[in-house]
Amino acid sequence: MNWARLQLSGKNGLRRDREKKEVLAVKIDDVKRICVVGAGNMGHQISLLCALAGYQTVCTDISEEQLNKARGFTAQYLPERVAKGKLTKEAADAAKANLRFTADLKDAVNDADYIIEAAVEQLQVKRSLFARLDELAPPHAVLATNSSYIVSSKVADVTRRPAKVCNMHFFNPALVMKCVEVVKGPHTSEDTAELTMELARRLQKKPVLLHKEIRGFLVNRILSVLSREAMSLYDLGVASFEDIDSAVENALGHPMGPFRLMDLTGIDLAYLSRMEGYAESMNPTDMPSPCVVAKYSKGEYGRKTGKGFYSYS
Ligand SMILES: NC(=O)c1ccc[n+]([C@@H]2O[C@H](COP(=O)([O-])OP(=O)(O)OC[C@H]3O[C@@H](n4cnc5c(N)ncnc54)[C@H](O)[C@@H]3O)[C@@H](O)[C@H]2O)c1
Structure with missing residues (x-):
């Protein structure tokens, strides 16, 4: 998909291309690059989880301090797991090579296939982020929120790809807790929900699917x-x-x-x-x-x- 061509096309072309974007289905094996937005309590561990599962992962945050903490955590966690015999040196090195950190959102989402937003739990922040992510991410990318309570229809309406927006809710600590809640909103396509369930399985989780949106989902x-x-x-x-x-x-x-x-x-x-x-x-x-x-x-x-x-x- 030539994203530059999409941007340059005229008004009618843009409308046609937008419609086309809605149906650009991503298959699980096409998901190679994941971007995690937010490097806090949840984001730093979700990023490492994705990197450990073999995904090229970028973790981004507006705070350099949080990014540094996340870098520090990774630098400490991987050798500790190797020392405890829980991870091979090769797997730790591969995870390290798969993961990078940047404060530049554009650079982080530029070529992402799947984006997990784990920024602060404030609706307005998430709405602005989703509008920006929709602008910057490739048209085929799925935009998921890790929010603990906010249903994805509250952020899907600021994007041009509501069918590709859903909740993917990890639990704390994300590297350890097995459950992931996937919530299908009325706007979420079957493909997006299925893809997200399969992605969670590939991250070694046990996902559960909610067929209806409800604030706080099941567990909370x-x-x-x-x-x-x-x-x-x-x-x-x-x-x-x-x-x-x-x-x-x-x-x-x-x-x-x-x-x-x-x-x-x-x-x-x-x-x-x-x-x-x-x-x-x-x-x-x-x-x-x-x-x-x-x-x-x-x-x-x-x-x-x-x-x-x-x-x-
Ligand atoms: N803490 C938990 O136990 C838990 C569990 C599951 C889900 N969640 C959800 O995960 C999300 C993050 O929670 P947390 O506990 O990691 O919060 P946190 O406060 O530890 O981290 C939030 C991060 O978001 C960053 N941020 C704020 N605005 C941003 C922006 N515009 N762009 C990029 N980064 C931005 C902050 O700098 C901070 O590093 C929330 O939606 C929360 O509901 C939290």
């Missing part, structure tokens, strides 16, 4: 019922957050209680996603709990800042 909807009750019990002074975590871990068998988990996933994410939910529903019960608001306003976001409900050295 189920989890939020538990964590809302846990926050409320803490806010009411019924028990300490440590004891609530201990009860959930030792009575319900969860690997982490809700406070420990929120420290891992980010209290900023919990706050922002609740605020986005509230903006949508205008239902006061969707507002973040007072203990989350207090932590967010102090900048205590959890592990990433060294302090959340717990302290980290």
Whole structure:
């Protein structure tokens, strides 16, 4: 596909070419290059996961500091896995060679076949990003969002390729957690949903498919019922957050209680996603709990800042 020709064609040509773009199906074996947008908590691990699976991967972020952290993580993680006997030296070297980092979005998406957006959980940021990605990425590329709560129809409408937009939701830590939720919006084509399910399998994940869009998908909807009750019990002074975590871990068998988990996933994410939910529903019960608001306003976001409900050295 000659992208330059598409851009240069006249008005009618452009319309025809846009229609053509909608049906440019990508087959899984044609997916060779992946771009991950966002190098934070999720993006740095999703990028490494793709590189380990043999994809030419570019990780991009607006923050050089985040890109440097992601580079540092990769430089430490790969030799550690080799030392533990979990990865061969050859596989580690191949993954390293497959992965590059850049702050230049245009350069990052230029020849991507599949793009996974893992930027901050703010609808406006994602909408601007998707418009830009649609402009810069090759017409055949799929645009997926790793958002924890936002359905892809909220970003698909700013693109000229809604059929190629979907949710591909990884869990934290992305290198470890097996589940990936693939959500098919009303605009998402069967081809895009199937391709995304297969891509997740090739990344050694166990994907699940949602046939309908719903805010928070499966896992976070189920989890939020538990964590809302846990926050409320803490806010009411019924028990300490440590004891609530201990009860959930030792009575319900969860690997982490809700406070420990929120420290891992980010209290900023919990706050922002609740605020986005509230903006949508205008239902006061969707507002973040007072203990989350207090932590967010102090900048205590959890592990990433060294302090959340717990302290980290
Ligand atoms: N943290 C989790 O446990 C978790 C789990 C699953 C999904 N998610 C989702 O993944 C996404 C990222 O979450 P996170 O926890 O990694 O957040 P994070 O705050 O750790 O990282 C977000 C990154 O996005 C970057 N960014 C902001 N605006 C950008 C832009 N315009 N272009 C490129 N990069 C930009 C920031 O610099 C930052 O590095 C969110 O949508 C979130 O809902 C998070």
